[in-house]
Amino acid sequence: MTMQLKKQRLLVIGGTSGFGMAIARQALQEGADVHIIGHTAAHVTAAITQLGPSDHLTGTALDAQNLAQLKTFFAAQPAFDHVVSMLGGAMGGGFLDNSIAAIRQTVEDKFFANLQVAQLASHHLNQHGSLIFTSGAGGRPDNASGAIIGNQAINTMVVGLAVE
Ligand SMILES: NC(=O)c1ccc[n+]([C@@H]2O[C@H](COP(=O)([O-])OP(=O)(O)OC[C@H]3O[C@@H](n4cnc5c(N)ncnc54)[C@H](OP(=O)(O)O)[C@@H]3O)[C@@H](O)[C@H]2O)c1
Known part of the structure; x- marks a missing residue:
């Protein structure tokens, strides 16, 4: 399309x-x-x-992971037709050689940052508008653990958002 x-x-x-x-x-x-x-x-x-x-x-x-800053931004803007988010990072290493904190932070940066954008931006979209998120296809669970989880979470989120 x-x-x-x-x-x-x-x-x-x-x-x-x-x-x-x-x-x-x-x-x-x-x-x-x-x-x-x-x-x-x-x-x-x-x-x-x-x-x-x-x-x-x-x-x-602005810091697009900061709820207050995002809210202030959207409140001051006319509605958008399309919102594209590139938020997310990368990480190397598997599940055993990384700390829980490092893996959690990567999921935070990839998934929760984009979920927050979705929850706010969905109220500032024109009819027939779109929300577009970025996951990734590189790496494997054993060498990009948190990033893979984050990417899969984004992919699952968009399946839900498309229906909602
Ligand atoms: N590069 C790859 O090979 C690759 C492959 C697959 C997927 N991806 C995914 O694609 C996305 C973009 O990658 P990229 O290589 O294009 O990244 P990039 O060149 O580093 O650009 C990141 C952009 O996001 C902005 N940004 C980051 N954190 C922010 C925040 N908290 N608030 C507001 N803006 C923020 C940066 O602004 P500042 O510069 O001001 O910080 C910059 O404009 C990421 O989600 C990444 O995981 C990348």
């Missing part, structure tokens, strides 16, 4: 580098109004410069 992005309002959480920035660039080329979020203010400014300052591009620096 091709998504038509012309004049659509798109939010890219983690849009200041990597995959998220590439999504922002392509969406701008498709005629979308794009808002990028990054954690670091300097990265937001640099990304806007790199993407080519445009009336169709805005950005905010």
